[in-house]
Amino acid sequence: MTQWIAANPKIFIVALQNHLWLTGVALSAVLLIALPLGLLLTRQRRFANAAMAIVNILRTVPSLALLVIMLPLLGTGFLPSVVALTLYGLPALLLNTYTGLTEVDADIVDAARGQGFSDHQVMTRIEIPLALPVIFAGIRTAAVQIVSAATLAAFIGGGGLGELITAGMANFNFPQLIAGAVAVALLALSVEIGFAGIERLMTRQLRMGAS
Amino acid sequence: MSWTLENWDRLLIALWEHIQLVGAGLAIALAIGLPLGVLSARRPGFALVVLLVSGALYTVPALAIFALLIPYLGLGFWPAIVALVAYALLIIIRNVATGLQEISPDILDAADGMGYGKWRRLFAIELPLALPVIIAGIRITVVTQVSVATVAAFINAGGLGDIIFQGITQDFGEKVVVGAVVTSALAVLCDESLRRVELRLRANQAEAA
Numbered sequence: 001m002t003q004w005i006a007a008n009p010k011i012f013i014v015a016l017q018n019h020l021w022l023t024g025v026a027l028s029a030v031l032l033i034a035l036p037l038g039l040l041l042t043r044q045r046r047f048a049n050a051a052m053a054i055v056n057i058l059r060t061v062p063s064l065a066l067l068v069i070m071l072p073l074l075g076t077g078f079l080p081s082v083v084a085l086t087l088y089g090l091p092a093l094l095l096n097t098y099t100g101l102t103e104v105d106a107d108i109v110d111a112a113r114g115q116g117f118s119d120h121q122v123m124t125r126i127e128i129p130l131a132l133p134v135i136f137a138g139i140r141t142a143a144v145q146i147v148s149a150a151t152l153a154a155f156i157g158g159g160g161l162g163e164l165i166t167a168g169m170a171n172f173n174f175p176q177l178i179a180g181a182v183a184v185a186l187l188a189l190s191v192e193i194g195f196a197g198i199e200r201l202m203t204r205q206l207r208m209g210a211s
Numbered sequence: 212m213s214w215t216l217e218n219w220d221r222l223l224i225a226l227w228e229h230i231q232l233v234g235a236g237l238a239i240a241l242a243i244g245l246p247l248g249v250l251s252a253r254r255p256g257f258a259l260v261v262l263l264v265s266g267a268l269y270t271v272p273a274l275a276i277f278a279l280l281i282p283y284l285g286l287g288f289w290p291a292i293v294a295l296v297a298y299a300l301l302i303i304i305r306n307v308a309t310g311l312q313e314i315s316p317d318i319l320d321a322a323d324g325m326g327y328g329k330w331r332r333l334f335a336i337e338l339p340l341a342l343p344v345i346i347a348g349i350r351i352t353v354v355t356q357v358s359v360a361t362v363a364a365f366i367n368a369g370g371l372g373d374i375i376f377q378g379i380t381q382d383f384g385e386k387v388v389v390g391a392v393v394t395s396a397l398a399v400l401c402d403e404s405l406r407r408v409e410l411r412l413r414a415n416q417a418e419a420a
Contacts, residue, residue, distance in 0.1 A: 060398045062358035065391035068375050072384045148272040165278045181278035185271040192270045
């Protein structure tokens with residue numbers, strides 16, 4: 001495996017770069033969509049139930065199905081992969097943003113209003129900071145899901161480390177296959193461990209801020 | 212839709228293979244996960260190690276697990292089952308342990324006072340009370356396995372993923388879409404029916420209490 005990487009450094013680095021690029025763009029899109037949308041839904045409760053029902057169905061759709069359904073719609077390549085990965089990561093963060101914000105203690109919000117906080121201040125100083133741990137847990141889930149599902153982007157020509165696995169399988173090149181599999185496994189594990197670490201640091205900071 | 216209409220038998224066979232993969236994977240995962248979950252609820256140190264290992268397995272992408280198993284187990288149904296079991300363990304063990312730990316100590320004391328032995332208490336009191344949480348775990352597991360089983364076609368394990376991969380290599384859009392839609396429908400159906408079972412169980416327990 002390491003021999004294969006040493007002999008083909010360019011192929012490996014391009015695959016890794018593509019994988020990180022796919023994951024980064026899709027995760028950014030998830031953040032840009034889910035955070036404002038989750039906040040908006042807490043203000044529009046009438047739509048919230050319908051939206052959550054749709055999100056729950058989207059959450060159950062298998063990652064491979066979501067990716068390949070893009071073939072007739074957007075063809076092959078980077079764009080359809082990013083769209084599918086964004087849709088795949090969206091439910092986790094949207095659900096957590098919405099639940100995190102709705103579960104903020106109503107008494108605290110009332111107390112803040114009583115002290116003369118405006119709606120905007122209640123949102124930025126009370127609701128969002130208190131919901132932050134739940135929201136961040138959603139970001140972590142979305143990130144791990146996306147980095148993992150990005151492996152399957154290889155099936156629709158989206159590149160990434162999955163391509164080493166599919167190409168290795170097609171050419172009976174097992175060192176290449178294993179190199180891709182081990183690299184993507186390590187990448188997913190480091191994303192999980194990295195985000196878990198940040199989460200722990202954040203909760204500690206919040207607790208220190210509260211006391 | 213012409214391919215689907217002419218080949219609905221092939222679609223049904225693929226669906227049946229898919230259900231077999233998930234069914235066998237779930238059965239074996241439960242056989243391993245239930246005892247490990249019970250032990251985890253009793254011993255925090257054991258729980259830490261088991262959850263760490265099964266958590267790591269859960270994080271590894273499906274395609275990578277299938278690829279890594281090829282040199283050891285080759286291709287086909289059984290290697291796919293090994294991967295499906297590896298994916299299921301975390302959620303089953305975690306939910307069995309949580310379900311058992313959430314039972315009120317008063318109930319356990321009452322059972323002890325009535326002379327229930329360790330095993331009778333576990334099977335007659337604890338596991339039935341933990342059942343809604345365990346079913347919730349099975350629900351997540353089944354949905355995950357329906358998804359992972361789609362990728363299992365990559366190592367020739369059959370199932371609905373086979374229709375999708377055939378469609379991709381033959382550049383045949385209808386097969387890809389039909390495969391994806393039937394897989395998604397299966398996942399949504401499993402999720403919804405297990406959610407109802409879970410709600411019914413919770414309602415029954417609330418009534419009894």
